[in-house]
Amino acid sequence: MPHTIVVYHSGYGHTQRLAQAVAEGAGAQSIAIDADGNLPEGGWEALQAAQAIIFGAPTYMGGPSWQFKKFADASSKPWFSQSWKDKLFAGFTCSASVNGDKQVTLDYFFHLAMQHGGLWVGLGHLPSNTKAATRNDANWIGTFSGAAAQAPADASAGEMFAGDLENGRILGQRVAQLAARLGA
Template structure:
C-alpha cells in the first residue's frame, strides 16, 4: 500500500484550533501534515492535492467558520473545477467558547464544502458519558458530524485533557477510514 498522507489545513485565531489540530495529528501519526492556512506555500498546496485525506479545522466565530478559513476554502476553486479532490476522505473540527457556540453550523459548512468537492465525509464516532459512564469526557459536546471542542475560558488549561484525548481518537478514526478507503 502507498504511504498515506493526511493533511490538516487549519486557521487558529488564539491557538486553540492549532492545539486541537496537533492532537488530531498525533492520532493520525506519521501520515499527518499540519498546514496553517495563513502561511501556505506551494508545497502545502501540492500536499493537499496529493493527500489521501483532508481534515479541515476552523474556530467558530459569529455562527460560522472564521473568515480567514473561509478565504482558504474559496481559494480552492480550480481544484473543484478539475475534480482534484474527488474521492479524498474529508473530516472537520471546530472550537468555540460556548457549549453550542453554533459550532454545528461550522461543521455543516465544512461537510457541505467537502460534498461539493466530491469528497467522502467521515464524522465522529465516540460515545462518551453519560451514555457510557466509563468514558467520561469523551466527545463532551456530543457531536457526530465532526469534532467539536468547547474552550474553557479563564482556566489555566483552557482545553481539557479529555478534549485533547478525543481529538487524538478522532485522528485515529480518520487514519483507519483513510486506510480502508485507500485499499478499496
C-alpha cells in the first residue's frame, strides 16, 4: 500500500480523534503538529517520503488553527524545490458549530496542496440529507471537498458523532484506494 501521512493539529482532542479515523481508513502514519506549530523530529522527512498527505486542523475563527498555518508557512522549503509535486492531498476539519466555516478550512488545505502542485482528493461520498438522516450518518453535514466534523463546544472528544468519524475513515480509504490505483 502506498505510504500516506496524516499531518494535523488538534487543540482539544476532537481533531486528533478524527485524524485517527482518517489514518485508520488510509492505513496511514499520523504526525501531530504540536501546540507551538512544530513537527516532531523526522516529520519533514516523513512527509517528503510520503506518496499522499492528508491535512487536518480544527476550524477556528473561519480558518485552520494558527499552529497549522505555521506548518503551512514552513512548507515553503518543499514548495521551493517542488518536492511535493504530484503527491495526492486531502483534508479534514472539525468545529463546534454545524457550519462553523469549515469549508474555508478545507479550501485553505486545497489551495496549499495546489501551491505544492499536488492532486486533490475529495470525500466522494453522497450526503445523508433525507428526513431520516441523523448525526450518526456519514456525511450528515454534506461536504464534498474533504471530511468535516462537528463537536459541540461542551462535548469531549469521546462524544464525537459516529457519522463524523466514519467520514474520516471514508476519506482515508478513498485516498489509499486512489494512491494504489495511480501507483502513487
